[in-house]
Amino acid sequence: MDAGAKYIAYPSINTPLAFFNQCKVEIGKELTIVEKEPGMGITSVLAGNFIKPVHISIGSGITEFSIVFKPIGINCLYSENIGKLLGNGLMEVNNFDFLKGTVAKILSGEFAFEELEELILEHFECTIELEKLEQIIKLLCMSEVISFQEISDRLRIPYKAIYRSFIRHLGISPIQFKKIRRFSMAIKKGVNPAYESRMSSIALESGYFDQAHYINEFKKMTKLTPRSFKLGVWTDENRRIVWKLE
Structure with missing residues (x-):
């Protein structure tokens, strides 16, 4: 994402876990701001089960990688007090630091998706x-x-x-x-x-x-009405996630 953008993320039953490289994340009540910050390393942000739209501003030159979990998928990866985390909506977390090494490879351009999948499966446990x-x-x-x-x-x-x-x-x-x-x-x-x-x-x-x-x-x-909402909408390649430009 080179030019930067300001958009709105809407509630979803899926759970995105986003990783940012060399970025500072400021999560506010009205707006979350992501900006370049050399020396910050990998920052992880969990988008929990928020029930109101989240406004996000992404600065220029931001490198991001996200894993989108289906409902309770992330619970099987990390179960301790996860409900409290998910109930807080958008928040910076360190509960998934064990993924950062592999994610860093991906963010640097290395094809390490199989390694990431194996790491997730290694920690995956469903009660x-x-x-x-x-x-x-x-x-x-x-x-x-x-x-x-x-x-x-x-x-x-x-x-x-x-x-x-x-x-x-x-x-x-x-x-x-x-x-x-x-x-x-x-x-x-x-x-x-x-x-x-x-x-x-x-x-x-x-x-x-x-x-x-x-x-x-x-x-x-x-x-907005449903018809007006369609203007300025982003979706992922499978239309599973929807964002709206502000």
Whole structure:
């Protein structure tokens, strides 16, 4: 990223772990600023389960590498108090310093992705509780209209236990997770050409009650209508992550 940019990152159920080389990261309530800082080495920033948009300013000449984990993926890599970390939204962390040596190789241009994958798998550990949480999340992702009561009945897990598991491991409540997923689904479908002029389909397939509910919730999150939001949008190559230029 040579010219620098100021953009907004929106809530997602995935968890990006970003690494910056020779940069200073200042995380504020309204704006996070990333600037070049020779001698800083590798800085890692975790984008947890934030429920409000995050404003970010990236300076020119910034070198960045990100690993995007699916829900609870990062929990299997580092489990100790991870829910508290994820619940804090965007924050600088040192919990993943064991990855920095390999990430430094990648940032310098070396092809060390297999080494990074092996390192992640070496530290990867999924507990029985995380496996149960993964089952719950899979059910939520399979059906936009399934309720937590239905999940509770199907898996024979009391809702209170589901709630505690979300807070302990993800840092947010089940309802907040569902709201983030619904919004995330809607913005991904909204930037997909296949859904051009199909707002009602986006609404229903994302889990909103109807088109009016979708537009109302979308404006609360972005202060824009879905159509206006599409202007100045960035996506990754698979349209999995969406940023919006300010």
